[in-house]
Amino acid sequence: MLEAFLSSTISMATPILLAALGELIVEESGVLNIGIEGAMLCGAFAALATAWFSGSVMLGLLAGIAAGVAINATLAVLAVNLAVNQVVAGTALDILALGITGVFYRRMFGITGKAFTVHALAPMPLGPLAAIPIVGPALFDQNLIVYAAFAIVPILAWILSRTRYGLELRAAGENPQAADALGLGVRRLRWHALIASGVLTGLSGAYLTLAYANTFVEGISAGRGFVALAVVILGRWNPWGLTAASILFGAAMALQFGLQALGTAVPYQLFLALPYALTLVVLAGVGGQAQAPSALGEPYVR
Amino acid sequence: MLASLLKPIAALAIAAALISGVLLALGASPIGVFSALAIGAFGNWLAFTDTCVKATPLIFTGLAVALSFQGAMWNIGADGQLTIGALLAGAIGPYLGGLPHPIAIAVILAAGAIGGAAWGGICGWLRARRDVNEVISTIMLNFVAVQMLSWAVHGPLMEASRSYPASTPIAAGAQLRLFFEPSRLNSGMILAVALAIASSALLFRTGIGFEIRAAGINRRASAFFGIPIARLAVLVMALSGALAGLGGAVQISAITHRLYEKISPGWGYEAIAVALLARLNPIGLLCTALLFGALDNGSQAMQRAEGVSPVLVQVIQGMVILILLAFDTTAFSRLTGAISLRRGAGTSAPELPPAAGASDA
Numbered sequence: 221m222l223e224a225f226l227s228s229t230i231s232m233a234t235p236i237l238l239a240a241l242g243e244l245i246v247e248e249s250g251v252l253n254i255g256i257e258g259a260m261l262c263g264a265f266a267a268l269a270t271a272w273f274s275g276s277v278m279l280g281l282l283a284g285i286a287a288g289v290a291i292n293a294t295l296a297v298l299a300v301n302l303a304v305n306q307v308v309a310g311t312a313l314d315i316l317a318l319g320i321t322g323v324f325y326r327r328m329f330g331i332t333g334k335a336f337t338v339h340a341l342a343p344m345p346l347g348p349l350a351a352i353p354i355v356g357p358a359l360f361d362q363n364l365i366v367y368a369a370f371a372i373v374p375i376l377a378w379i380l381s382r383t384r385y386g387l388e389l390r391a392a393g394e395n396p397q398a399a400d401a402l403g404l405g406v407r408r409l410r411w412h413a414l415i416a417s418g419v420l421t422g423l424s425g426a427y428l429t430l431a432y433a434n435t436f437v438e439g440i441s442a443g444r445g446f447v448a449l450a451v452v453i454l455g456r457w458n459p460w461g462l463t464a465a466s467i468l469f470g471a472a473m474a475l476q477f478g479l480q481a482l483g484t485a486v487p488y489q490l491f492l493a494l495p496y497a498l499t500l501v502v503l504a505g506v507g508g509q510a511q512a513p514s515a516l517g518e519p520y521v522r
Numbered sequence: 523m524l525a526s527l528l529k530p531i532a533a534l535a536i537a538a539a540l541i542s543g544v545l546l547a548l549g550a551s552p553i554g555v556f557s558a559l560a561i562g563a564f565g566n567w568l569a570f571t572d573t574c575v576k577a578t579p580l581i582f583t584g585l586a587v588a589l590s591f592q593g594a595m596w597n598i599g600a601d602g603q604l605t606i607g608a609l610l611a612g613a614i615g616p617y618l619g620g621l622p623h624p625i626a627i628a629v630i631l632a633a634g635a636i637g638g639a640a641w642g643g644i645c646g647w648l649r650a651r652r653d654v655n656e657v658i659s660t661i662m663l664n665f666v667a668v669q670m671l672s673w674a675v676h677g678p679l680m681e682a683s684r685s686y687p688a689s690t691p692i693a694a695g696a697q698l699r700l701f702f703e704p705s706r707l708n709s710g711m712i713l714a715v716a717l718a719i720a721s722s723a724l725l726f727r728t729g730i731g732f733e734i735r736a737a738g739i740n741r742r743a744s745a746f747f748g749i750p751i752a753r754l755a756v757l758v759m760a761l762s763g764a765l766a767g768l769g770g771a772v773q774i775s776a777i778t779h780r781l782y783e784k785i786s787p788g789w790g791y792e793a794i795a796v797a798l799l800a801r802l803n804p805i806g807l808l809c810t811a812l813l814f815g816a817l818d819n820g821s822q823a824m825q826r827a828e829g830v831s832p833v834l835v836q837v838i839q840g841m842v843i844l845i846l847l848a849f850d851t852t853a854f855s856r857l858t859g860a861i862s863l864r865r866g867a868g869t870s871a872p873e874l875p876p877a878a879g880a881s882d883a
Contacts, residue, residue: 254598254657282574294844304847307596307657311794312847316840320544322833327548410612438833446661493669496662503654517655 225474226358233457233470234366235260235424239448240455240462242367242420243377245489247452248380250293250393250411251299254310256421257445258317259291263425267319268427269328271338271429280338281365281426288422289415291317296414300407303519313446329436341365341431365427370463372420377459389413393513396520406520423444425457452500456511469495527847530799530810537841544837548830555828562823563816569823575777577815579604579786581714582769583793584811585721586642588802590762594727594738597659597753599645600766601790606641607634607767609671611774612781613679615692619726626696631771638767639760646759647869650752654807656759663765664790675781689781698776699741717765721804735760766790788836795839796845816837 231246239256246253271280291313298309327334340364349360380386390410391399400406424444431438447469454468455461476491542552563573583600590597597603612631618626641663646882648654678687698708725731737744737754745751773785796814800806817839821832 252657294533298844298847305596306634307598308798308843309847311598312840313834313842315788315791315795316844319833319836319838319840321838323548323831324832326831327829338871383755391710432847443665444664449658450662487673489669489673489676492672493666499732500654500659500662500666503658504648504652512655516719518811 223354223357224386225471225478226355227361227465228474228477229471230358230362230366231470232473233466234362234369235432235440236447236465236469237373237425237463238365238369238424238427238446239445240418240422240451240466241372241459242417243442243448243452244380244455244457244459244462245389245413246410246417247418247457247516248386248393248513249410250396250513250520251295251391251410251414252306252310253292253295253414253417254307254449255291255295255313255317255445256310256417256448257441257443258310258314259288260425260428260445261321261416261439262287262291263422264429264440264472265325265425265436266422267426268336268338268429269324271493272336277341277430278337280430282511284430285419286424288420288425289418292414292418292421296411299519300410300414303521306517306519310504318439321436325436325438325499331489337435338430340434347446362374363431365423368423369427373459373463380459390513392520393515396515396518400520400522410520424448447495450495450501453512454502456500530801530846532843533799533842533849536845537838540841541834541838544827545830545834547731549626550828550830555824555834556828558824559817559820560828562820562827564820565823566786566852568705569819571707572704573812573816573819574711575706575708575815577811577820578711578714578812579769579773579789580792580811581711581718581808582772583766584796584800584807585714585717585804586762586766586769586790586792588804588807589721589734589765589799590642590758591724591797593754593758595646595708595732595758595761595762596648596657597642597660597825598646598657598794599642599786599790600762600793601786601788602660602664603638603662603672603763603766604770604773604786604790605667605671607638607768608774608781608785609674610634610637610669610767611771613786615696615774615779618692618696619693621695623695623754626693627698627775630692630696630816631768632670634767634769634771634774635764636767637824638770641755641767642763643760645763650755651757653798656755668784669786671781674784675783679781680737681780687783691780692774696775697779698772698777700776706777708772708776710776713768715808718804718808720767721765727736730757731820731857748850766793792839795843798843 232260239260243253258322264283267280267284271277282405295313296311298304299306343361343363346360350356388404389409391404392406425441433440451462451469452466454465471492472494474519476488479486479491482487545552545555559657562569564570583604586600586603611630611868614633615630618629645656645659645663648659650654675687681688681690691714700708701707725735733749733754737751741751771787792814796810797807799810817835821835824830827833
């Protein structure tokens, strides 16, 4: 029971963590990306459709990543080069992604009646570690993407806080004018951040269809992109904090499924609303902008 | 005036071209799809009235978005505000049987407005007093609202037979009358139009409206000139939420008569396209809401005739917003400014308030 709950928590936390790490990179560079949900959805659809037609899960993964990058590149053109309102552009991409994936999904798979499923990405148990009681299956009997997501955390933490490149990226988000004056190329940095984030968000979408659901339904991302937005805030713009917040949200989701199955008196909607409410309470408690990059959401025009 | 219409029309034309590309990729005929859309939306009296009915919630949420965006308060939460407005209206509706019809209507609509105003006002207050970005807070409250509604129709408000997740129907006296049955045309549409006129008057003819627009263009400068920025943030968000909440109450009172799990198919997000396409102008918004209502309505006929999913409408919405945004940028106006003999180069105010998501500090 506990073993299954922990295992489910980690699988629920993984797509959120990936998307949140992507959002973190973008926000550190000064862009507020509301379009994560759309990138995730496109990644999810592209991954499954490609895997289904080609029969290769690996090709599917790559297609998912490519779709995430494509959506973020669109945002980059608008938000970085044309300096438009980032919030509106991101929202438009979310709506567009919902429409495009829906139209193609129904056109390609609505009529055939064939099951739109693929073989899931297989779990890779890490030898004897997977046999550890209680935590073993959760931590060491997962698929490749789960390991990758958690491996990225220390790497990203190191890049952001210890390398020159990470410093430059944060400079673009804290004070783009100064960064530009130092010749850092704010536009270039923000483009890099959006592309890197597209990779992670696309991967997160691919995980949903190739490793978690093994199929696609319209709107499969189900608000996870917005949860990622909340996770970045709750995690105080720190990769380790993001990990903790992702696991917390993953646990809330796992608990909600468990409660629905058990049919308890506690309304499951409470657990679904909790992450969002909690984010608001934390924001209200500490004062919203305290830890956010100073220039977050401001288009930079030279 | 003509020039101000040029950009939205050009944006629509480019969107139509891009969507034709998507349709060709799908193996559908663009002409067939667009004509099926048009016939489905305007082909006969019943189709036309249903387009008006579909446009009504978009007018309410579109006004909510236009009002807040004019003040550079990025309210992405019209969906949640509409949901809470509907929730309160649907909760109070069954108990209004003893009241005279006009009073019952007033009460149920007021419940919707109050619910929406509270939901939006929270975000305004958080912005003013706790410096919480309203983009984040409104999005978070959208999700909370959806779960609250789901809980209500599965739990305390569930109908007596408890067989279906829907609430008890509202009292007959609290239902907005339909004008020309079988058409579902109702006075909600008239209220929406009246509120559009009122919003326009508020924004462009009153001191408060001037302050809202001034804060939208430059918050820091407005504060310097003594405009009470914090109070204005709460007011704008509460007003904006009230408009969206009213839309929810009208939907309950005139159309559904009870609550369901998903009362809004995304009107609050669609409203962003509606408002932007109308350049945040409340009167112009009546046209764009009708356009998007027509798309929604025509999409069913399009599916029957051409086998293209109605979600194509969302592709159209997304593309229209993105193309309009691209048109609105300084880079683009510099480009067109050079071509168009520089006429009015310095006079054209920024189409969108520039302080997007920026903090006041």
